[in-house]
Amino acid sequence: MTPLLAVKDLSVGFGKGAAVVRNVSFEVHPGETLALVGESGSGKTVTCRAILRILPKIAQIRTGRVLLNTPEGVVELSTIGDRKLRKIRGDQVAMIFQEPMRSLSPLHRIGNQVGEVLYLHEGASEKQARRAVLETFEQVGFPNPERTYRSYPFELSGGMQQRAMIAMAMIAKPDLLIADEPTTALDVTTQAQVLGLIKDLQRDTGMAMILVTHDLGVVANMADKVVVMHKGRVMESGDAEPVLRAPAHAYTQQLFNAAPTIPAMPQPAPALVGDDLILQLKSVAKTYALRASSMFKPDVLIHAVRGVDLNLPRGKTLAIVGESGSGKTTVARIALGAEPPDPGGEVLFCATPQSEAIAVHGMSKIARRAFQRQAQMVFQDPYSSLSPRMRVQEAMTEPLEIHNIGSRSDQKEKAARLLRQVGLSPDMLLRFPHAFSGGQRQRLSIARALMLEPSLLVCDEPTSALDVSVQEQILTLLENIRDEMNLSYLFISHDLAVVARIADEVAVMRQGLVVEQAPPDTLFYNPKHPYTKALIAAQPTPDIDRPIDLKLVAQGAGDPDTWPEEFRFDKTKMPTLTQLEPGHKVRCYV
Amino acid sequence: MSKLPDGRYVDDAPYDPEISIQTLERADMDASNMVLVWRKFRKHKLALVSGLFLLIAYFLIPFAGFIAPYTPNERHSDHLYAPPQSVNWFHEGKFIGPFVYPITSEADLETFQWVFTADETRPMPLEFFCEGGTYNLAGFIKTNRHLFCAPEGATVFLWGSDRLGRDVFSRVSYGAQLSLTVGLIGITVSFTLGITFGSIAGYFGGRIDWVINRVIEILRSLPELPLWLALSAAVPSNWGPVAVFFIISVILGILDWPGLARAVRAKFLSLREEEYVRAAEMMGASSGRVIRKHLLPNFMSHLIASASLSIPAMILGETALSFLGLGLRAPAVSWGVMLNDAQNLASIEIYPWTAIPMLPIIIVVLAFNFLGDGLRDSLDPYTS
Numbered sequence: 001m002t003p004l005l006a007v008k009d010l011s012v013g014f015g016k017g018a019a020v021v022r023n024v025s026f027e028v029h030p031g032e033t034l035a036l037v038g039e040s041g042s043g044k045t046v047t048c049r050a051i052l053r054i055l056p057k058i059a060q061i062r063t064g065r066v067l068l069n070t071p072e073g074v075v076e077l078s079t080i081g082d083r084k085l086r087k088i089r090g091d092q093v094a095m096i097f098q099e100p101m102r103s104l105s106p107l108h109r110i111g112n113q114v115g116e117v118l119y120l121h122e123g124a125s126e127k128q129a130r131r132a133v134l135e136t137f138e139q140v141g142f143p144n145p146e147r148t149y150r151s152y153p154f155e156l157s158g159g160m161q162q163r164a165m166i167a168m169a170m171i172a173k174p175d176l177l178i179a180d181e182p183t184t185a186l187d188v189t190t191q192a193q194v195l196g197l198i199k200d201l202q203r204d205t206g207m208a209m210i211l212v213t214h215d216l217g218v219v220a221n222m223a224d225k226v227v228v229m230h231k232g233r234v235m236e237s238g239d240a241e242p243v244l245r246a247p248a249h250a251y252t253q254q255l256f257n258a259a260p261t262i263p264a265m266p267q268p269a270p271a272l273v274g275d276d277l278i279l280q281l282k283s284v285a286k287t288y289a290l291r292a293s294s295m296f297k298p299d300v301l302i303h304a305v306r307g308v309d310l311n312l313p314r315g316k317t318l319a320i321v322g323e324s325g326s327g328k329t330t331v332a333r334i335a336l337g338a339e340p341p342d343p344g345g346e347v348l349f350c351a352t353p354q355s356e357a358i359a360v361h362g363m364s365k366i367a368r369r370a371f372q373r374q375a376q377m378v379f380q381d382p383y384s385s386l387s388p389r390m391r392v393q394e395a396m397t398e399p400l401e402i403h404n405i406g407s408r409s410d411q412k413e414k415a416a417r418l419l420r421q422v423g424l425s426p427d428m429l430l431r432f433p434h435a436f437s438g439g440q441r442q443r444l445s446i447a448r449a450l451m452l453e454p455s456l457l458v459c460d461e462p463t464s465a466l467d468v469s470v471q472e473q474i475l476t477l478l479e480n481i482r483d484e485m486n487l488s489y490l491f492i493s494h495d496l497a498v499v500a501r502i503a504d505e506v507a508v509m510r511q512g513l514v515v516e517q518a519p520p521d522t523l524f525y526n527p528k529h530p531y532t533k534a535l536i537a538a539q540p541t542p543d544i545d546r547p548i549d550l551k552l553v554a555q556g557a558g559d560p561d562t563w564p565e566e567f568r569f570d571k572t573k574m575p576t577l578t579q580l581e582p583g584h585k586v587r588c589y590v
Numbered sequence: 591m592s593k594l595p596d597g598r599y600v601d602d603a604p605y606d607p608e609i610s611i612q613t614l615e616r617a618d619m620d621a622s623n624m625v626l627v628w629r630k631f632r633k634h635k636l637a638l639v640s641g642l643f644l645l646i647a648y649f650l651i652p653f654a655g656f657i658a659p660y661t662p663n664e665r666h667s668d669h670l671y672a673p674p675q676s677v678n679w680f681h682e683g684k685f686i687g688p689f690v691y692p693i694t695s696e697a698d699l700e701t702f703q704w705v706f707t708a709d710e711t712r713p714m715p716l717e718f719f720c721e722g723g724t725y726n727l728a729g730f731i732k733t734n735r736h737l738f739c740a741p742e743g744a745t746v747f748l749w750g751s752d753r754l755g756r757d758v759f760s761r762v763s764y765g766a767q768l769s770l771t772v773g774l775i776g777i778t779v780s781f782t783l784g785i786t787f788g789s790i791a792g793y794f795g796g797r798i799d800w801v802i803n804r805v806i807e808i809l810r811s812l813p814e815l816p817l818w819l820a821l822s823a824a825v826p827s828n829w830g831p832v833a834v835f836f837i838i839s840v841i842l843g844i845l846d847w848p849g850l851a852r853a854v855r856a857k858f859l860s861l862r863e864e865e866y867v868r869a870a871e872m873m874g875a876s877s878g879r880v881i882r883k884h885l886l887p888n889f890m891s892h893l894i895a896s897a898s899l900s901i902p903a904m905i906l907g908e909t910a911l912s913f914l915g916l917g918l919r920a921p922a923v924s925w926g927v928m929l930n931d932a933q934n935l936a937s938i939e940i941y942p943w944t945a946i947p948m949l950p951i952i953i954v955v956l957a958f959n960f961l962g963d964g965l966r967d968s969l970d971p972y973t974s
Contacts, residue, residue, distance in 0.1 A: 230605075233601060233603070234599070234601060235600070235601045235605070236598065236599065236600050236601065237598065237599045238594070238596065238597055238598030238599060239596070239597065239598070242594075242596045242598060243598060248594060248598060248600045249600050249601060249605070250605050251605055336872060338868075338871070338872065368874070369874050372872065372873060372874035373874070376872065376873070377868075377869065377872050379865040379868070379869060380865070381865055384864045384865045384866060385865035385866055385869055386866055387866040387884055387887075387888065388623060388888070388972055389622075389623050389887045389888055395866075398870065398873065398875075398883075399873040399874075402870075402873050402874050402875050402879065403873075403874065424612070425612050431614065431620050432619065432620050432621060432622065434616060434619035434620070434972055435614045435615065435616050435617055435618075435619045435620035436614065436615060436616075437615035437616075440615070445869070448869070452873070
């Protein structure tokens, strides 16, 4: 059988530099899903863009051929003229990009954007196009296709935008769909639903797909064939099942070991006990006032956090898990005193077991400086958390300078010692941060946070911008440091699987409320709340025998008013967080 | 590539799973911001040439008197409106070095124009490092040495002479002193105000931000030219040329700062969101320290670029004011003042060289724009 698409010996380079994609070959057969897997810089995106020749100007295809089997015979995409290629793009081969917001034009209605393909390729009339678009909208699961047709991109959520992108790619009934990290920017429950949708569509239409991803869990759920790439080269390729069951190459093996998973056979864990609390949040709420659209209307109040009580015992890790907009970052900022809570809320901090708890908000200037020495933060984006102007040494010694601690040589010595502790070498002190990789930079910011010898570290998604294998290393480092220095962590994450290994207790947040709270193993063993169940079910695991359970996801991921009676809450009425068993709290009516 | 029995391909090349975390990923980025910006700027040929040209131009300002063969207000009453003279090297096929032919003027009694005739039989070589009118080198060294001057009995008007018989080339060189520096003084004033107010508005936000923004809007809504006119008309007419010059630059600066303050505020707002700024705040750094150590250095380069784009506006502003007779006044010499003489259409038609000061204005303004463009493109060396 002739393959639908054959990539043979493809090499791509930028400018005069060495090739970033080297001798890549693979084939896609009709109806099949091929996953291109790799970390950042592996050349997976360049490869799939080279197929449609949508590379940046300075890139050239150096060797290789891309053959597409069309109804008119085999076409060599790498050499045909631009005009012919344009006919193929969008019609026979369609593409979905990572950021749906940036791929949709903000000035056009969704319906018109999606229908454009039909005008271009089939010369459809407006009426025909409209009918086809509405049909496709129905297919991709828009609850109200007519309304979606008339809306602008900003009116839709991220998941809905990605559905619109999928509709746009699907409407011309392409033979091949190239999806470049289609779900990376989405929340995990939305990701599960979008993946399910793509799978259904594929079954219905019989199109083939190239799925670019860094997540082996997504691969296990979607792919028939896998191509694992690393630094522009293919490390391993073949059918998904044998590759996922028994990785043959050391790199694939490494990716597997690094992928965070939810334990398959969890055991309930004992409740987290500890009377010596380092941090206490008492009914912390935060309301933002959004300026109203008209001066005659009152300001719109946004309830980012709606009453959160959390206790962090000394030396332990408390994780807050939730999707974007759940209020988890706001809680972290309030805990560190960067923002005040609404009146009535209180944050208490207790630096040492002997000292008295002090309120974080309402401290004197001197007490505040002392608090800032005790509580530090590790940020999400390693690329923006270090000033590009400062050498590593300046960045590291800055906290000591601010607090006037030690002489210059003491400060330098300490910086060198901490660099060694986070696994870097002291001769990096004179380098500039931009020379480092993401993982190295995250190590640097951890070392900087440790310079003041804090007792509490707030980690705001410290690994979500990193590659899987690096994420693994950073988590190990954080664990080691916690045990060596007896630190307490408040760990913010959107990823339940990441949290599973580092946290002693997990609080799952949704719409500003904690819906379930328990040690991670208890949570996995016996999740009570539909949202927690959805989160666990939506987590893609690189295990081919544990596919995503879309039914569970659909039950819990929707609005709180679609949940079963005993969990339902709205703006005014909500159940309380009830302890069902020792150390396991669920927000429900008992 | 080897093939496994189940149809899998596996790469055979040796693979090191422990990629050392000690190696630098981007060794080429291990340099200070200045170096990185310079590396990128160097590729911008037009901006590089413009920058070099401006550097030389500003370097030569103190030596304007030395380069000019005459002093700015030296009059040659028998050479009014003399056309540009050429400097020749060969006389009747024989090389004798740079020389001029002496010109004599004669009134045409029919048209009442001066008619100049060159005596092409008498080549008169130029003199170098000769003595001429006295001037102050770099503003304080009194000397009368000139790079070159006309021999006894001849004149050297490279770009002609004006209504009063003054050498246009010499006046353009002297004019550069004021015309080029007016931009620098103006930009200093505008920078001080713009950075101060812009950073206060951007960093503190809230009510202060609101007030500063409204002031900026009011200032920007005032019609520019009439305001200039009103302000310069308020300068007492008995003030000396230097005082007038200074006050004009300050006026230009005062009217320029709102634009800059807005740019600074916008940049501040975006930089404030950067995590390293947040990190510094959480370490307990004071606002002053955050602004000085983190915010200002990170957008200094943007400021330099926007300065190089607003200096030409100031130069043009000075020219416009002086052209209208409301800026600098004689005996001060600037390019605008010189163009004031060229206001008369008839004089441009008959004596086109009186409009020559336009050329340096165009060239300098273009050079600043090219330079600013190049700088702006190379400012952010971290994006690939």
